[in-house]
Amino acid sequence: MSVGVLSIHGFSGGPYEVEPFTAYLRAHTDWLVEEPTLSGHGEELHMSGFTARHWLMDAELAFRSLAKKVDEVIIVGFSMGGIIALYLAKRYRVKKLVLLSAAAKYVSPKQLVKDFKMLASEAYHHNLTNNELFLRYQHKFNNVPLASTIEFMKLVKMVEPYYQHIQIPVYIVQGKMDGIVPYQTAQFLFDELSSKEKNLYFSDKGKHHICFEEDCSEWFPQVLMFLKGE
Template structure:
């Protein structure tokens, strides 16, 4: 039997990866686990939470899955991609999928484009229809500065383990990602030493790649990659 652990991103929650999780649940007999990292979810409470707690929570979930299932698939989105890479370096993982992994972050060019679109929609009175604005307005003012520092610490810590990853890996990245520059996918591919590596770019996707216009194609591609590894 197969256990599949999906790890969400910084300041997010399982909802960020829900379309992919639902697709895998509906099309496989795998056990899909999507834990909420400490302080995360719909109601953020990130005060005084260290990056170690995020890693430990994901690691505990992985250990539990490993004790119950013969094969383990690991999927990580954004910060979750870095946690997944660290876990893949430390444990036996049959297949690894990294979705917009935050090995590098902040694409200032795309942030400028996103802010321009928000400003334009604001002038037209269409902010309610701007997906970028609707997603990030809920987080403004509720993310402690220290939490951002902990995120940076996590990226720095996990990057040291990339060269130890040997699992087959699929890296998917959106070209319009405003948080993680799309060239990060090339960086991750170079650092990871797996023999089987696939890198895929989606022209219409922003950072929330599982919720974007390409989500159906992404879902099928992730499934095909994982299922191929099973055969």
């Protein structure tokens, strides 16, 4: 029985976001692991003009292509990729799901407005270079159009009604220190999904990019055991 893994990255990111985990899967299995880059995403962002529909179609085409090569498909979704994974699981025959920092809820628009106000104030006082938030998101502020962020929010809203229809086995991993996706989101998803086999791992010190945290050595093997059915 041949197995394929489709790994889907997050909003304004690229396959590198999940690379430590996909590398682990490659090292410990003979599975075919594929990591498409969604339109406008990757190392260089060119997001203008691309919509949620483009990203869903990219994922569907990648899924169909992989499904032709293997008997079973597992989907790993990071952040927005977790939401796309749920979309695919509703529409196609998926064996198992792994949801990493899945963005079923995101930092509230109120919080974003607060952050932007703080940045505007610091810009006025010529203090932006010292602002950690600004340094972290400077690249994205410059390269992610507001229209793209609105498309991301649309995608999340569109997929939300699907949660209760998902019945396949799922493993959810979430960092408690995630500044992008509130960590309670993982419990919300766990409760909403209709899967009989559900697992939830909280990383106490984990931030949003969960595949790069120190406790990966703990949860990587646990997720692999789940995927192998051990």
